[in-house]
Amino acid sequence: MYNKEQEKSFRQPSQQTFQIAFNRFPTTFYLLKWLAISCIIGATVGTASAGFLISLDWVTNYREQHLWLIAFLPVGGLLIGLLYHYLGKDIEAGNNLLIDTIHEPKTIIPFRMAPFVYLGTMATHLLGGSAGREGTALQMAGAISDQFTKPFKLSHSERKILIIAAIAAGFGSVFGTPLAGAIFGLEVFLIGRIRYNAIFPAFVSAILADLVTDLWQVHHTQYHIGYIPKLDAVPVLYSILAGIVFGLCAASFSKIIHFTTSIFKSKIKYPPLRPVIGGSIVALAVFAIGTTKYIGLGIPTIVASFDAQLPMYDFALKMAFTILTLSAGFKGGEVTPLFFIGATLGSALSLFVPLPVGLLAGMGFVAVFAGATNTPLACMIMAIELFGVECGVYAAIACVVAYLFSGHNSIYKKQIVGEPKNERFEAHSGKPIGELKK
Numbered sequence: 001m002y003n004k005e006q007e008k009s010f011r012q013p014s015q016q017t018f019q020i021a022f023n024r025f026p027t028t029f030y031l032l033k034w035l036a037i038s039c040i041i042g043a044t045v046g047t048a049s050a051g052f053l054i055s056l057d058w059v060t061n062y063r064e065q066h067l068w069l070i071a072f073l074p075v076g077g078l079l080i081g082l083l084y085h086y087l088g089k090d091i092e093a094g095n096n097l098l099i100d101t102i103h104e105p106k107t108i109i110p111f112r113m114a115p116f117v118y119l120g121t122m123a124t125h126l127l128g129g130s131a132g133r134e135g136t137a138l139q140m141a142g143a144i145s146d147q148f149t150k151p152f153k154l155s156h157s158e159r160k161i162l163i164i165a166a167i168a169a170g171f172g173s174v175f176g177t178p179l180a181g182a183i184f185g186l187e188v189f190l191i192g193r194i195r196y197n198a199i200f201p202a203f204v205s206a207i208l209a210d211l212v213t214d215l216w217q218v219h220h221t222q223y224h225i226g227y228i229p230k231l232d233a234v235p236v237l238y239s240i241l242a243g244i245v246f247g248l249c250a251a252s253f254s255k256i257i258h259f260t261t262s263i264f265k266s267k268i269k270y271p272p273l274r275p276v277i278g279g280s281i282v283a284l285a286v287f288a289i290g291t292t293k294y295i296g297l298g299i300p301t302i303v304a305s306f307d308a309q310l311p312m313y314d315f316a317l318k319m320a321f322t323i324l325t326l327s328a329g330f331k332g333g334e335v336t337p338l339f340f341i342g343a344t345l346g347s348a349l350s351l352f353v354p355l356p357v358g359l360l361a362g363m364g365f366v367a368v369f370a371g372a373t374n375t376p377l378a379c380m381i382m383a384i385e386l387f388g389v390e391c392g393v394y395a396a397i398a399c400v401v402a403y404l405f406s407g408h409n410s411i412y413k414k415q416i417v418g419e420p421k422n423e424r425f426e427a428h429s430g431k432p433i434g435e436l437k438k
Contacts, residue, residue, distance in 0.1 A: 030200075031200065034161075034165075034200055034201045034204070035204060037148065037152060037162065037165070037201065038165060038200075038201050038204035038205040038208060039204075039208060040148060041141075041145050041148075041162075041165055041166055041169050041201075041205040041208075041209070042169055042204070042205050042206075042207070042208025042209040042211070042212055043208065043209075043212055044144050044145070045140070045141040045144060045145065045166065045169040045170055045173060045205070045209045045212075046169065046173045046208065046209035046210065046211065046212025046213045046215075046216075047212055047213075047216065048114070048137075048140050048141065048144060049137055049140075049141075049170065049173035049174045049209065049213050049218075050173075050212070050213045050216035050218045051216075052118060052121075052133070052136060052137060052140065052174070053133070053174065053213070053218050054216075054218060055118075055122060056121070056122070056125060056133060056297075059122055059125050059126040060125055060296050060297065062126065063125065063126055063127070063128060063292075063296070064292065067292065069126060069127055069128065070127060070128035070283050070286050070287070070292075070295075071283055071287075072127050073127040073128050073129060073279035073280075073282060073283040074275070074276045074277075074279040074280045074283065075127075075279075076123040076124070076126070076127040076129075076275075076279065077129075077274075077275025077276050077278065077279035077328065077329065077330060078272055078273075078275065078276045079123065080119075080120045080123055080124070080275055080329065080330060080331060081271055081272030081273065081274060081275045081276070081329055082272045083116060083119070083120070084116065084120070084271070084329070085271045085272050087112070087116075088112065088113075088116050090110060091109070091110055091112065091113040091116060091117075091139075091143075093414075094117070094135055094139055094331075095135055095138055095139065095333075095412055096412055096413055096414040097109065097113075097139075097142075097414075098138060098139065098142040098163055098166075098167060099188065099189045099412055099414040099415060100414045101142070101146075101159075101160075101163050102160050102163050102164060102189045103189065103414070103416060105156045105159045105160060105163075108146050108147065108149055108150070109142055109143050109146040110143065111143050111144070111147055112143075113139050113140075113142070113143035114139065114140040114143040114144055117135070117136050117139040117140060117331050118136060118140060120136075120330070120331030120332075121133070121135075121136040121331045121332045121333075123331075124325065124330040124331050124332050125296055125297075125332065127279075128282065128283060128286055128292065128295045128296070129279070129282060129295060129296075129325040129330045129332065130282065130294060130295045130296065130298075130318065130321035130322040130324075130325045130337060131296075131322065131325050131326060131330055131331065131332025131333060131334075131336075131337065132297065132322075132332050132333035132334055132335045132336030132337050132338075133174055133297065133332060133333055133335075133336055134170075134171060134174060134175070134333040134334070134335035134336065135331070135332055135333025135334065135335070136331065136332060136333060137170040137171065137173070137174035137333075138166075138167050138170040138171060138333075139170075140170065141166040141167060141169050141170030141209075142163055142166045142167065142170070144166070145162055145163070145165065145166035145169070146159070146162065146163065146166070148162065149162060160195075160198070161195075161197065161198040161201055162201070164185045164186060164189075164195065164198040164201070164202055165185065165198065165201035165202050165204075165205040165206075166185075166205070167181075167184065167185040167188065168181045168182045168183075168184065168185030168186070168201075168202040168203070168205050168206040168209075169181065169185075169205040169206050169208070169209035170209070171184045171185065171206070172184075172205075172206030172207070172209055172210045173206070173209035173210045173212070173213040174213075175220065175382070176210060176213070176214075176220030176385075177210075177381070177382050177385040177386060178203075178206040178207045178209070178210040178385075179203075179206070179381045179385055180378045180379070180381040180382035180385055181206040181209075181210070181378075182199075182202040182203040182205075182206040182207070183202075183375070183377050183378040183381055184373075184375050184378035185198070185202045185206070186198060186199060186202050187374075187375045187377055187378050188373060188374075188375050188378075188412070188415070189414075189415060189416070190415070190416050190418040191374045191408075191410075191415055191416065191417045191418050191419065191421075191433075192417065192418040192419025192420070192421070193418035193419055194377075221299055221302075221303065223302075223303065223306055223362065223365075223386050223387055224306060224358070224387075225306060225356070225358040225359050225361075225362050225387050225388070225390075225391055226306075226307075226356065226358045227356045227358065227359070228356065228359055228390045228391050228394070229355070229356065229359070231393055231394075235355060235394070236393075236394075236397060238353050238354065238355050239355070239363065239394050239397040239398055239401075240397060240401050241353060242346065242349055242353055242355070242360060242363055242364070242367075242398055243363070243367055243397060243398040243399070243400070243401025243402045243405070244401055244402075244405050245345070245349060246342060246345065246346070246363070246364055246367035246368045246370075246371060246398055246401075246402040246405075247367070247371045247401060247402035247403065247404065247405025247406040248405055248406075249315070249341065249342070249345055249368050249371070250338075250367075250368045250369075250370070250371025250372040250402055250406040250409070251371065251372075251405070251406040251407050251409045252319075253319055253323070253334075253338065253341065253368070253372055253411070254372050254406070254409040254410055254411050255409055256319075256323055257322075257323045257326060257327055257334070257411065258413065258434075260323050260324070260327035261326075261327040263327075264277075264278065264327050264328055264329070271329065274328045274329045275328045275329040275330055277328065278324050278325065278327065278328020278329065278330070279325075279328065279330070281324055282295070282321060282324050282325055285321070285324075289317075293314075293317075294314075294317045294318045294320075294321045295321060297336045297337075297340075298318060298336070298337070298340040299336075301314065301318075301340060301344065302339055302340050302343045302344075302365070305343040305344050305346070305347035305357075305361040306343070306347070306357070306358040306361045306362065307357070307358065308347070308357065309347055309348065309350050309351060309357050310344050310347040310348055311348060312345075312348040312351075314344040314347075314348065315340070315341045315342075315344040315345040315348065318337060318340045318341050318344065319337075319341050322334065322337040322341075334372070334411045335369060335373075338368050338369045338372055338411075339365050339368075339369060341364075341368055342363075342364035342365045342366070342367060342368030342369060343361040343362070343364050343365040344361075344364075345364045345368065346360035346361040346362070346363055346364025346365065346367075347360060347361045347364070349364070355394075359391060359394060362383060362386075362387045362391055362395065363383075363391075363394055363395055363398040364398070365383075365386075366379040366380070366382050366383045366386075366395055366398070366399055367379065367395070367398035367399050367401075367402035368402065369382075370398075370399040370400075370402050370403050370406075371402035371403055371405065371406030372406065372409075372410065372411050373410060373411060373412065374403060374406070374410050374415060376399040376400050376402075376403040379395075379399045380392070380395055380396045380399050383395030383396075383399070403421070404421055404422075407421070408420070408421065408425060408428055408433060408436055409433065410433045412433065413432060413433050413434030414432055414433070414434065415432065415433045416430065416431065416432050416433075417429055417430065417431055417432075417433070417436075418430075
């Protein structure tokens with residue numbers, strides 16, 4: 001039998017060997033650790049996204065078959081408002097809470113963010129609000145993934161990487177664009193900079209989450225650009241012109257939604273009443289115009305915009321319905337409505353800009369999103385994943401120009417300006433978008 005000294009001398013070489021191996025091959029241990037964490041994130045977030053997308057399809061179809069449900073949008077708004085006012089004040093910041101956590105990690109994001117935003121989004125879509133799905137996917141991903149901080153004993157720095165990977169997984173799986181999702185997670189929280197120490201977890205998590213969503217047999221919408229002209233000086237100039245329009249549209253959306261939100265907060269002091277008022281306006285407007293074209297996700301109209309020139313008012317009405325819905329306190333997200341706004345605006349621009357309607361719709365689809373979220377790289381990759389590599393240069397031009405012309409505006413107020421978009425705004429560096437004086 002060994003005595004204590006013998007036991008100590010027996011274990012010591014193993015510990016020393018492990019430490020030597022760790023010092024010599026630190027990247028290996030880093031990769032193994034984050035591969036394990038990313039697999040968990042990919043599996044859990046991918047499954048959550050699959051369940052969310054299936055539910056969203058069901059409530060959308062049910063609403064379209066029972067339009068009388070839209071009359072109850074104010075009631076649904078009241079229930080959402082009460083839920084968040086009394087049980088969810090610490091999570092009502094939504095995506096901004098995720099971005100803030102990346103900048104300054106504090107307490108673990110409460111798990112209830114996931115079921116709360118899920119229920120709020122289902123109610124919003126079932127009853128006829130105009131909202132998206134990215135906000136829900138990201139918040140569910142962030143709330144689920146942050147629960148692994150304590151079991152894995154992650155440091156503050158590692159926790160930032162965890163949230164980035166969660167955002168990448170949520171975005172990539174909900175839209176079926178894992179590469180764009182990974183870059184979005186790396187790009188969205190700091191304008192003009194990318195955090196490369198999170199690149200491996202972001203890509204692995206996004207790819208695995210998308211694979212898991214596919215395993216659940218969830219299908220994403222397919223888009224097709226019929227004709228793409230040969231790259232030449234004239235089409236490039238027209239792409240720049242279109243990009244300017246998309247950037248101004250993105251800036252307008254960001255400014256108006258924040259202004260409208262402030263109006264609701266200043267005029268209606270009791271938060272649960274805000275979605276009641278906003279929901280009443282939206283429901284009355286839907287019945288007044290006699291169409292559900294501008295509520296929900298609006299996927300059929302987005303698909304149609306690639307094939308035919310749509311009227312100019314489509315993007316404006318979708319913008320109005322979305323701003324009213326989200327400013328009042330309903331749940332969902334802005335991104336899919338931004339796809340609708342950009343695609344329909346691009347389709348309508350084909351009346352003035354001599355580029356194929358499908359190409360303009362695709363450019364608008366990603367460029368308005370790029371300008372409103374300040375994520376041009378993610379949007380370029382998204383265009384290639386959704387529409388094919390042939391449109392890549394045109395989409396990139398539109399995204400970059402829209403990003404520049406949208407200025408320091410964003411749908412996410414907690415985004416920090418890492419690198420100003422031009423030298424005139426050097427004073428904005430290091431400041432959150434929401435605190436800038438415009």
